[in-house]
Amino acid sequence: MTDRTARGSKSYLRLVTLAVLIPSWMALIDGTVVNVGLDTIAGNLGVSIDEASWISSIYVLAAVFVMPLTGWLAANVGRKRAFLYAIGCFTAGSLLCALCGSLPELVAMRFVQGVGGGLMLPLAMAALVDAYPPEDLPSAFKVYGASVMIGPAIGPALGGWILANATWPWIFLLNIPLGMLSLLFVSAVLPEQSERGERSAFDWTSLAIMVAGFSALQYVLQEGPRHQWFTSFDVTVAALVAVAALAIFVRIQLTAAVPFVDFRPLAIPSYSVAMLLALITGVGFTGVALIVPLYMQDVLRYGPDIAGFIMVPSALGTVIGTELSGRAAKVFPAPLVAGVSLALTAAGTLWFATLGDRAGFDSFLVPRFVQGIGVGLLYVPLNVLMMAQVPKRLVDAASGLGALIRQISAGFGFAILGSLVVQNRIAATSMTASRFRHVSLFDDAGFALLRRWFAAHGYANADATTLSFSVLQELVARAAASAAYSETFVIAALLFVVSIPCLALFLIVPRKEPRAA
Numbered sequence: 001m002t003d004r005t006a007r008g009s010k011s012y013l014r015l016v017t018l019a020v021l022i023p024s025w026m027a028l029i030d031g032t033v034v035n036v037g038l039d040t041i042a043g044n045l046g047v048s049i050d051e052a053s054w055i056s057s058i059y060v061l062a063a064v065f066v067m068p069l070t071g072w073l074a075a076n077v078g079r080k081r082a083f084l085y086a087i088g089c090f091t092a093g094s095l096l097c098a099l100c101g102s103l104p105e106l107v108a109m110r111f112v113q114g115v116g117g118g119l120m121l122p123l124a125m126a127a128l129v130d131a132y133p134p135e136d137l138p139s140a141f142k143v144y145g146a147s148v149m150i151g152p153a154i155g156p157a158l159g160g161w162i163l164a165n166a167t168w169p170w171i172f173l174l175n176i177p178l179g180m181l182s183l184l185f186v187s188a189v190l191p192e193q194s195e196r197g198e199r200s201a202f203d204w205t206s207l208a209i210m211v212a213g214f215s216a217l218q219y220v221l222q223e224g225p226r227h228q229w230f231t232s233f234d235v236t237v238a239a240l241v242a243v244a245a246l247a248i249f250v251r252i253q254l255t256a257a258v259p260f261v262d263f264r265p266l267a268i269p270s271y272s273v274a275m276l277l278a279l280i281t282g283v284g285f286t287g288v289a290l291i292v293p294l295y296m297q298d299v300l301r302y303g304p305d306i307a308g309f310i311m312v313p314s315a316l317g318t319v320i321g322t323e324l325s326g327r328a329a330k331v332f333p334a335p336l337v338a339g340v341s342l343a344l345t346a347a348g349t350l351w352f353a354t355l356g357d358r359a360g361f362d363s364f365l366v367p368r369f370v371q372g373i374g375v376g377l378l379y380v381p382l383n384v385l386m387m388a389q390v391p392k393r394l395v396d397a398a399s400g401l402g403a404l405i406r407q408i409s410a411g412f413g414f415a416i417l418g419s420l421v422v423q424n425r426i427a428a429t430s431m432t433a434s435r436f437r438h439v440s441l442f443d444d445a446g447f448a449l450l451r452r453w454f455a456a457h458g459y460a461n462a463d464a465t466t467l468s469f470s471v472l473q474e475l476v477a478r479a480a481a482s483a484a485y486s487e488t489f490v491i492a493a494l495l496f497v498v499s500i501p502c503l504a505l506f507l508i509v510p511r512k513e514p515r516a517a
Helices: 010-032 035-045 054-076 079-098 103-131 134-148 150-165 175-189 204-223 233-255 269-298 304-309 312-328 334-352 361-387 392-436 444-456 461-507
Strands: none
Touching: 010 054, 010 079, 010 103, 010 134, 010 150, 010 175, 035 054, 035 103, 035 150, 054 079, 054 103, 054 204, 054 392, 079 103, 079 175, 103 134, 103 392, 150 304, 150 312, 204 233, 269 304, 269 334, 269 361, 269 392, 269 461, 312 334, 312 361, 334 361, 334 461, 361 392, 392 461
């Protein structure tokens, strides 16, 4: 299948889509599959849950480091070869993660895995944009999006299932056969890019400054919620370092003859507006995906397997939403489709704010399904709006920057919404305790009744008193946690609502460059 006709056929394009889909799916699933198992891994390695959280964070940080390098690698190494290197790095990192026996080893190997995963996503998107003709891009994004967007959704469910039936190293070992298959498939099917940018030497200075900036930024996102943000000297210093280093990095790239990271796609108005929208909505999407399982475990006391499984309705809704968006993109303007998706996502998120602390498992199915449809509806129009006017010579750079923004928004989503839960919980605990004092259970007669109940069931007086206090504290804690999550869901829904006016910008931005240039 080497002639031009075969390479442009629909069957060949399907093979290209499948070739980039498998590694993309692995990278996305591994971004979330560990989250529900952090407590288990921490116990096995003898560390605290806060320390174990770096297992997830380092994966994100590694991806942030390498995503801006996509354009340079495609120009200097070649996209296909870079893709194969990324798959090999991810697969080797997965094997090494499974063999680790300590937290430092696991964090180091997750970094290796994250480097491969961070490169695979933008290279996959660039390969699709380069292989498909402009008029078929919505169909390509529909198929690819429906598949890759369920990765983060089913990751927690898969992780919970593995932990319920096997040991935690199997979370990583499952990547090995898929990684080997991907190496063979990409090598046989993926074409070389039609155009390659100007080649240049590797800029180690820019890399060092970029690593310093993003490392400091990740530290702020990771440690800020635990140390009350800028009331901490360390967090403040890290924030200043992040701003200074990233500003210097951008300045160097804008003045370089051959930039290490190409920011020229940001000069295309439609691309810049789409990036802004991706940043805002990404905070909401990833933040909600984090706090829904936490809400189920923290407030409703579900186990990690059940909390992970609740993401499955979201995955189903995402597939349906992506299919609908692909069809709607042929009939309705992309901004209109995106607006409907944001409205649905906001409605599903607000639904969670009404569930309280006594909701059953079935109460989560419909709102997660609605959220999934909203997320799926947004994928095709947002990517079409982002990439439609990007010339082929800038496709790799645009894909790398787009993936970077999504990764940064994920970090912000985890940090901001996670911090809001903590802060809202502190305020809600005080308010809930005050309100509960007016409930009969908290007065002397109510407390005595509770104490007598424990005594009647065989507990000594001292134990009955202690248990009575514990029950009251648990009631306050659950009510406060429920209120905290409800307020955070409302704030997340507002992020989607305020994103809707941004869509109007697509109606006024000028066309900068034609797609085929």
